[in-house]
Amino acid sequence: MKTKFVILFTMLLISACSSSLQVPEVTTTLSPTRTITPSPEPTSAAAIAPTPTGIQLPYNEVQESSAYCQSPYAILAIANAEGLSKEKIARVLVGIWLERYKTPKAHPYCRIEDYRVDDIYSNPKVNATSLQPKGDFMRVVKFSIKLIQVPTDWLAFPGEIDTENWLTVIWNISISKLDDNYEMVFAYP
Structure with a gap:
């Protein structure tokens, strides 16, 4: 009987408290600090539309380079370089080398629309490194080429x-003096 009394007394207390207890109404406004977006459903590669990029080059079906694209030596007759500085000789040689790829007869894998020799300078640190070949003098060249397609050797x-x-x-x-010519090649580590 004591157990029944405890249960009845507890129920009476709960009902009395709930009727006298007043809970104030609270309105809360939350300002979101981040937005959570659900993960997109997986899609197939075919369903994804291409997006435009800044680089828009036509695709060429030619998948192989050719011997034409191999870096030939650029050669300038010493007689044609009379009175030119080393930087100017380097600029002329780079121009001779790049001009080869600007012609319509160039293989599509290495043909370019245009080129610029932006800067040529001497860098003592480059001369001190293990770049080969050393030649008679070395220069750092900054050049730009206008690409016409992908894929490309460039x-x-x-x-x-x-x-x-x-x-x-x-x-x-x-750049080396060989016989009656200056010859330019790339220097590699």
């Missing part, structure tokens, strides 16, 4: 492509 060069499809590259060159 993407093997480290550099940046702008929104107008100009690839800008900085590279080391070595």
